[in-house]
Amino acid sequence: MNRHRTALSVLLSAGALVAGVLTAATPSIAADAPASFRQQHTQGFWTAERMREATPLDVTAVPGAARTPVATAAAPTAVAPTAALSAASPTAFPQAGGAWTGGGAVVKTSGRVFFTMGSRTASCSGNSITSANGSTVMTAGHCVKYQGAWHTNWVFVPAYNNGSAPYGQWSATQTFATDQWAASEDMNMDVGLAVVAPLNGQTLSQAVGAQGVLFNGGYNKKMYSFGFPAAAPYDGTKLVYCSGNSGKDFLLTKDHGLGCNMTGGSSGGPWFQDFNEATGLGTQVSVNSFGYTFLPNRMYGPYLGNEAKAAYDKAQTS
Template sequence: MKHTKAAVVTAILSLALALVGAPAQAATKPFWTPDAMRAAVPMDSLVAAPKITPKDVAKGPSAVIRSIPNGGGAWTGGGKVTQTAGRVFFLFNGQKASCSGDAVTSANGSVVVTAGHCVKYQGTWHTQWVFVPGYNNGNAPYGQWAAKTTLTTPQWEAGEDINYDVGMAVVSPLNSQRLTDVVGAQGIAFNQPKNQNMYTFGYPAASPYDGTKLIYCSGSTFTDFLLTKDHGMNCNMTGGSSGGPWFLSFNEATGTGVQASVNSFGYNFLPGYMFGPYFGADAQNLYNRAQAA
């Protein structure tokens, strides 16, 4: 039953998976040129998902969702988030695709947090994976950071259970510097209370967005009452935003917060809402593996 539920939710992902690119530093022309990054598409553009209606899923309590966000707007507040958040590029079965990610504090100074489907999907680990912090319309102001390893939770790796759609990458040094020494880092926390106010960021690349700008939503969150135990928020981000950070205690003036989830999926019969996995013990174990790698 667990695998069936995960398969149904995966089939209705409306926030895209995204994949990355090639070594950031090479003597020859880099794989992820500005044109290649602009050409990368959200993963949901590459996977034909069947149409699912509310009648096809288990019925949850008839709850009224109340969430009043500032949503779907370009982030103009500046601050550290404009450096720590970025786009993720990779190849999924040979196709150029994109997600979002965020640099967090870590012992090795090299951890990027993203969604599980942004490192592995349908049994395939993505290749040519790079993180581009502060991405700006094909430009990489802080460089391209190639992953030396990508990881995910045991539940996502084994059965792509949407409740554990968390991925992380450990990136190699660039010009002899570590990632967070260059762009800074956001905090990260686990096992936090649910139903709090949060901010979420990402680089949606599916219409009406084009992946060129950092977009955000903010407001109260609720707990999904349909198929998952995920956080939910009223937010109209689209494919490509997957893997972007959800923050608690976000300070608009400094652009800093404590990351406690990532953009994961949306139901196709519930437009305007986005969901992200709860960062519990399994996400914490993943983080400990990543920062020790």
């Protein structure tokens, strides 16, 4: 992400990012803007070359942009992962950014997201999560909709490896965002989801597994974040992670914050608590979202409150 920002001329994004390519105007979106989009695809569009050349999205937030109340808290709501968790080992903790070599479930559940945005191709990151339909990916809101327009040709490539898709390309049938992101692109609610079509007779979770999710889980936790940063010094070819003690943003949002040097393309990658390095399983509690230009090497991710839970419920039952 070209180092980040948020409302005071602060660049947003940890992942949809590439070096200052876009300058966003305040989105002009009605308050009742639809919070989902039916996807259409061009068969064979995402060749290995197109995936390698996809630009990590760069987005900016404009001073005075509309903001909604911070995430609404409630009692914690947990969705269990596909395998039992055990205590996390501390061997790679903390870590400000490096290639993930530990293996485990996270290698298969996480992946790159590719889409078209107007006339350009772009990339983010995402993660397969446990859901009623077995076909749900969680990512950032700006990785499904930005500047009032929904992205198209949206695919998820789990375990992406330098142009190859070892578990296939999973095409979205419908993408979702929180109601608040869809209406005003408020950074507190930068959460997106996609429902993908079955592939080779299997759902996504049958093919690669799925991580658990926790809503209203609180702040100040030990966390691991993952993604496929594609802007220098990274190149989008490998899964990268950060780990450390998270804290609450004290500036312009109520997001989680974590020391992390991931760059553009990492947006939408998962944040876990209770992460087990041996199994690669954890409980997802956020996504890579943005950073501030004046606070290098620090990433922020939205708090998954009632609004994110509502979007998740719409996606998993669609």
